[in-house]
Every structure is written in C-alpha cells, then in structure tokens.
Amino acid sequence: MNGPRDIFTVKGLIVSCQALADEPLHGGDTMAKMARAAVSAGAIGIRTNGVVDIVKIKQEVDVPVIGLIKKDIEGSDIFITPTIDEVKAIVMAGADIVALDVTDREGRLETVKPLIAYAHKMGIAVMADISTLEEGLAAEQLGVDYIGTTLSGYTSYSRQAEEPDFELLQQLVEKVKVPVVAEGRIWTPEDAAKALATGAAYVVVGSAITRPQLITARYVQALRNL
Numbered sequence: 001m002n003g004p005r006d007i008f009t010v011k012g013l014i015v016s017c018q019a020l021a022d023e024p025l026h027g028g029d030t031m032a033k034m035a036r037a038a039v040s041a042g043a044i045g046i047r048t049n050g051v052v053d054i055v056k057i058k059q060e061v062d063v064p065v066i067g068l069i070k071k072d073i074e075g076s077d078i079f080i081t082p083t084i085d086e087v088k089a090i091v092m093a094g095a096d097i098v099a100l101d102v103t104d105r106e107g108r109l110e111t112v113k114p115l116i117a118y119a120h121k122m123g124i125a126v127m128a129d130i131s132t133l134e135e136g137l138a139a140e141q142l143g144v145d146y147i148g149t150t151l152s153g154y155t156s157y158s159r160q161a162e163e164p165d166f167e168l169l170q171q172l173v174e175k176v177k178v179p180v181v182a183e184g185r186i187w188t189p190e191d192a193a194k195a196l197a198t199g200a201a202y203v204v205v206g207s208a209i210t211r212p213q214l215i216t217a218r219y220v221q222a223l224r225n226l
C-alpha cells in the first residue's frame with residue numbers, strides 16, 4: 001500500500017457500539033441495533049469489538065466499520081487487538097479498518113509492525129490507538145492510516161483526566177498529517193463539536209451513546225449530589 005488511506009468521505013461522528021461479556025447489552029444483535037440507530041441519526045461510521053459484533057453490524061449498516069478485539073493476555077497491559085491472530089480475525093469478519101494498540105509499552109512499537117503490514121496487505125486501513133504525542137508521531141512513522149487519542153488516560157504515563165484530552169488532540173493535529181480521531185470520554189455534543197473544531201477529522205463517541213448503565217450512573221450520581 002502506498003501511504004495512508006482515509007476511507008471516509010465526510011468528516012463527522014463515529015459511534016462506538018461495544019458491550020463486553022459482563023455488560024448488560026452484550027450481544028451482536030443488540031450492538032447491530034445500536035449501530036442501526038446511530039447510522040439512522042447520521043453517524044458516518046461504527047467502531048466495535050469482536051468478530052460476532054463486526055459481522056452483525058456489517059450486515060446491518062452500510063458505513064465503514066472499525067473493528068478491534070479486546071483480549072486480556074496474562075502479564076501484558078496491551079488489550080486492544082494485541083496479536084496478529086486478532087488482526088486476522090478482524091479482517092475475516094469484514095471490518096474496513098482495524099484498530100490496534102500503538103503505545104510505547106512492552107516493545108509494542110516494534111512488535112506491532114507485522115500487524116500493520118498484514119492489515120495493509122489484506123487491504124484494510126489501520127487506526128492506531130495511542131496515549132501521547134510521542135506515540136502518535138511513532139504511529140505515523142509506522143504508516144498507520146488514522147491516529148486516535150483512545151488510550152490517553154489508560155496508560156500509566158499519559159494524562160489522567162475526567163475530560164477528553166483536547167491538549168493531545170491539538171498537538172496531534174499540529175504535528176501529524178494523517179487524520180486524527182478524537183476518542184475517549186466525549187460525553188456531550190459540545191465536546192464532540194469542540195473536538196472537530198480543534199481539528200479532529202472524526203469523533204468517536206462510545207459510552208455516552210451506547211452504554212446505558214454508565215449513562216444512568218451519571219444521572220443517579222447527579223441526584224445524589226443534591
């Protein structure tokens with residue numbers, strides 16, 4: 001593949017439809033309905049976890065799907081598409097983009113190279129989930145197609161905050177040429193708009209739209225605070 005490839009045709013909102021096995025909405029059919037609702041309202045893409053959910057969502061909607069597989073590996077902190085096996089499964093499931101951890105942990109910036117190469121060989125774009133500017137710069141050098149702020153706040157050395165990491169977003173937008181995806185803790189339409197205004201090409205919103213147990217908890221907490 002020659003250079004980065006952006007498969008979206010317009011900027012906008014990507015809705016993350018994810019419910020792990022221990023979450024109330026777990027299940028491909030449910031996630032496909034979530035995706036349909038999101039696309040019917042104008043979402044330009046869907047991000048989702050696991051083979052079943054990728055397959056079901058691809059059957060349900062006609063927008064690009066970012067696929068990942070969350071997998072816990074003993075002794076490792078890397079859980080978003082950790083190995084080539086997950087990349088192969090995501091390709092087989094029919095995702096248009098594979099999202100994977102491109103953080104500077106456990107030698108990942110080296111070991112991720114064959115995962116990126118495989119995805120590209122199979123004609124799939126790659127979204128790098130990073131947590132710092134340095135990782136974003138490294139990801140661009142590795143030839144990824146999108147860089148997402150997904151893991152800011154989820155590595156020990158990145159900025160820990162309740163809010164989205166607008167500072168990282170701004171730095172990435174200034175320093176990298178590939179499209180930057182704002183992702184992580186975006187809870188309001190205002191924050192989504194701010195991310196786009198800051199220069200993000202795409203804004204991924206997950207929990208605020210598709211995790212009712214977390215949405216409800218925020219309301220319950222607010223009432224408790226009275």
Ligand SMILES: CC(=O)N[C@H](C=O)[C@@H](O)[C@H](O)[C@H](O)COP(=O)(O)O
Nearest residue numbers: 016150154184185186205206207208
């Ligand atoms: C850190 C991690 O595991 N992030 C995951 C990545 O796919 C998802 O659990 C998040 O829901 C997604 O990034 C969207 O973020 P938020 O739900 O905050 O809008």
